[in-house]
Amino acid sequence: MVSTEWIAEHAGDQGLRLVEVDVDPSVYEKGHIEGAVGWNWRRDLQDQVARDIAPKDALEQLLSRSGISPDSTIVLYGDNNNWFAAYAYWALKYYGHDKVQLVDGGRVKWEKEGRPYTTEAPAVSQSHYHFKGDTNEKIRAYRDQVQDKIGKAALVDVRSPKEYSGELLAPENLPQEGAQRGGHIPTAASIPWATAVNAEDGTFKSNDELKEIYGGKGVVSNKEVIAYCRIGERSAHTWFVLHELLGYPDVKNYDGSWTEWGSSIRVPIEK
Numbered sequence: 001m002v003s004t005e006w007i008a009e010h011a012g013d014q015g016l017r018l019v020e021v022d023v024d025p026s027v028y029e030k031g032h033i034e035g036a037v038g039w040n041w042r043r044d045l046q047d048q049v050a051r052d053i054a055p056k057d058a059l060e061q062l063l064s065r066s067g068i069s070p071d072s073t074i075v076l077y078g079d080n081n082n083w084f085a086a087y088a089y090w091a092l093k094y095y096g097h098d099k100v101q102l103v104d105g106g107r108v109k110w111e112k113e114g115r116p117y118t119t120e121a122p123a124v125s126q127s128h129y130h131f132k133g134d135t136n137e138k139i140r141a142y143r144d145q146v147q148d149k150i151g152k153a154a155l156v157d158v159r160s161p162k163e164y165s166g167e168l169l170a171p172e173n174l175p176q177e178g179a180q181r182g183g184h185i186p187t188a189a190s191i192p193w194a195t196a197v198n199a200e201d202g203t204f205k206s207n208d209e210l211k212e213i214y215g216g217k218g219v220v221s222n223k224e225v226i227a228y229c230r231i232g233e234r235s236a237h238t239w240f241v242l243h244e245l246l247g248y249p250d251v252k253n254y255d256g257s258w259t260e261w262g263s264s265i266r267v268p269i270e271k
């Protein structure tokens with residue numbers, strides 16, 4: 001991670017590309033950190049036909065339009081305590097761009113400190129980006145894998161308690177659609193994503209606090225861990241906490257999450 005103080009001083013450094021990814025993509029146009037390009041998670045990070053993460057060639061085009069090369073360091077931040085910034089981080093790691101960092105606290109901390117925004121998009125010279133090698137399947141889980149790991153791996157449901165119980169299908173402020181049934185995957189521990197951050201500024205809690213939060217629910221470093229939410233962005237945030245901050249060696253993001261699981265035939269659900 002990097003701090004808001006650090007990015008305020010280094011956003012314009014050569015070889016660094018600052019990227020904003022928001023839950024509400026219109027936020028970027030209203031004001032963003034100087035030098036940042038904006039990515040729209042629906043358009044840029046999701047497949048436009050299949051319900052899936054954006055394919056490799058689409059992300060290569062996005063990175064090229066953003067003036068990013070394989071040697072660039074990508075620094076991500078966003079609204080809502082970095083929901084989709086963390087998702088973009090995970091996607092980049094999945095496709096093999098490892099020089100990527102997250103601004104601790106994102107827009108929440110930046111605004112709390114009274115730092116300035118601009119509405120001017122930076123001038124970017126197009127590059128010709130190509131990922132090297134294969135995808136990193138060690139950090140991604142699929143439905144059949146998850147079903148096979150029930151009772152074996154530590155499953156982490158990072159949604160709200162009402163989503164976990166089956167009372168809601170999505171966060172309260174969103175349409176209650178996207179899955180046929182409510183509930184959670186059997187044996188999954190309920191650890192809402194927001195328990196990992198400080199409410200006052202969106203920064204991550206200390207490693208000792210995080211170990212207590214997750215370890216107290218049986219999510220420990222010597223187990224395989226699979227995190228899920230509704231569409232994969234909140235669980236990417238938890239994946240970041242467990243894999244990148246705490247250094248758990250075997251953590252996967254099930255990005256199909258409840259949108260897939262809650263509408264699948266012949267998969268078990270608990271309420």
